[in-house]
Amino acid sequence: MAKYLKVAALLVGAGLIAAAALADPLPPDATYRPLPTLPLDAVKALDEAQKPQVMQRQHALLEQRYDLSNRPIANVLMSGGRKPVQGGVRVKLPAGATWDGLAAMSPDEIRERELLPAGFMPLPHVKQATGGQVFPNEQIDEIRRQEGRNIRRFDVDLDLPEQFTPEFPPPIFLTSHPELGDVSRGQLLTIKNYYQLMIGFITPVQMEGLRLLLTPFPQEEFNQTEDRKSADQSLGVSCLDCHSNFHTNAAIHQTPDVRPQAARFRLDTVSLRGMFNQQIHGSKRSLRSVEDFTQFEQRTAYFNGDHVSAQRKGVNLPDRVDQVPMMAQMQNIIDFPPAPKLDALARLDPSRATQQELAGEQIFLGKGQCAQCHVPQTSFLDNNMHDLKLERFYNVGQTVNGLVELPDGPIKTFTLRGIKDSPPYMHDGRLLTLADTVEFFNLVLGLKLTQQEKDSLVAYMLTL
């Protein structure tokens, strides 16, 4: 008994000794955003001069990782009926490696021999040190045209080739009117047209929620202070500037949940379709209702989790009791796109599906292990976060274009309903096509799928 106590005391004592003798803490700007040191006109001139090199550097990285050619799948269009879906595996293999060869190796071997394809590893922001929201050209141009508001940055543009982004503007499907189909009329909803388009279709609280979702508010890069990346003193950005028509336009930012800056992984914009069935929100933050998320995004996507910087730049904090629920109510009536081959239980109807699609469903439910997390009966998600532990396959800590490649940690399961409409895939958009996602999970989960099984999984996912 005495010996037990003595050992326990030594263990505790050792911990206390070490804890008391820390070196100096890290500097404050490892957590808090530092104030700028140069005036805006100087920063703007430098950023503009640097921009071609910045874009070229990121483009070179994309070229090294992926096959960026335009290769649509025949006879498949996104739900708006206008844009093709890119096909084929785009992640490039290391010299001499094959997919089957990699599948046969252990994670340790892949890590030691550095054979994990670079395209599977975390994808950096276009300009990691600066970060922030970056919008695609389609969104920038349309907002400019309708509102006269400029959401182009003078330091970066979006890096993704246009064929790997969702169709624009995306269709809108309402749970309150499934019979109407796409109610967008081929237009992007903005503060200038939402009322004429939606009057008579939605309720007053939904209309007010929509208005708030379309109203621009100050944001880290788009504001009126000297610390901004917009040429004009900007009114800011609106929620639907990334979530165009309640879907996604592939705009990017960085996770607000990580510091220091070089460790902050990139985030692709998620679709807001099907929020009514989702119980955790934010890829890492696990906010438990869309109301919480809507309220807190002003602190996070807008201001990087820095309420101090937010205060300086004029953050808008929507009223939690009244405004936030109305915004949530509007988000909760956005439906997934139609999936005519799925029955009421989210299973393929054999009378409508092809043999290949049915085979894909069997893999999805069985050997592929997909349904463990992407549960068909609950909108192909499980309202859980999972850690895929990709770091088994690569040596952590390397820096790639300013991003330190660290383990992703647990990330929210993403819905697969309507998945063909929202490339690129994974929380950071590192996987450009559905075929890439199949190769990724084949390796990460050790499934050893055949090529036929992989192809049928893609065919199945196109029906969702």
Next chain:
Amino acid sequence: MRLLTIVLTATALVSPAAFGQSTNPATPAPGNPGGMPPGTTQAAPGVPAPHQTNQADRTFIRAAVTSGLAEVEFARLAEQRGANGSVKEFAHRMVSDHGAANDKLSALAKASGVPVPDQLDQEQKAMRAELEQSSGGQFDRAYIQGQIINHQQTAQLLTYQIGSGENAELKDFASDLLPTILTHLRIAQAIASEIAHQAQAEVPPKEIPRERR
């Protein structure tokens, strides 16, 4: 400007391990010009000329140098006083890895005209005193716990430098060192676990009294 673009592109495309795990081009990623100190000489727009430092660089040098000195000193103590074989082996590695890193860092600091501290800070001195007074299993546990904490802090410090520094050589130094530091951390965690299991094995299992009904 165009020539620079071509040179940088060429450098990026011929970088080694083009398809393997690291696609890091030869130069560090560009920083946010908003944070550049006024009066910084530039090699190209937004690219500071060599041997200049911003506040983050200088903060990094100060913290990394003292941390590195402490690493080597504590490791030398552990080589002598450590009881467990893994601890002594780990300490030996710390002496060589951190010794090499210290030399590199001091040279870079000197090249940029930044004075480097030559002593441990207050807390590190206190830790050294504690270690000098411990021995055997107690020393091992204190040393390894301290190593875990120090490597956690160093990993964050290096990441901070990569994101906030402006001096290209210091940023490259930090990028190169970080994977090694994370490896050290993993080994230290494994040794701590090993030591804890050994300590537990020394204790006879305690009998749990049966619940009285």
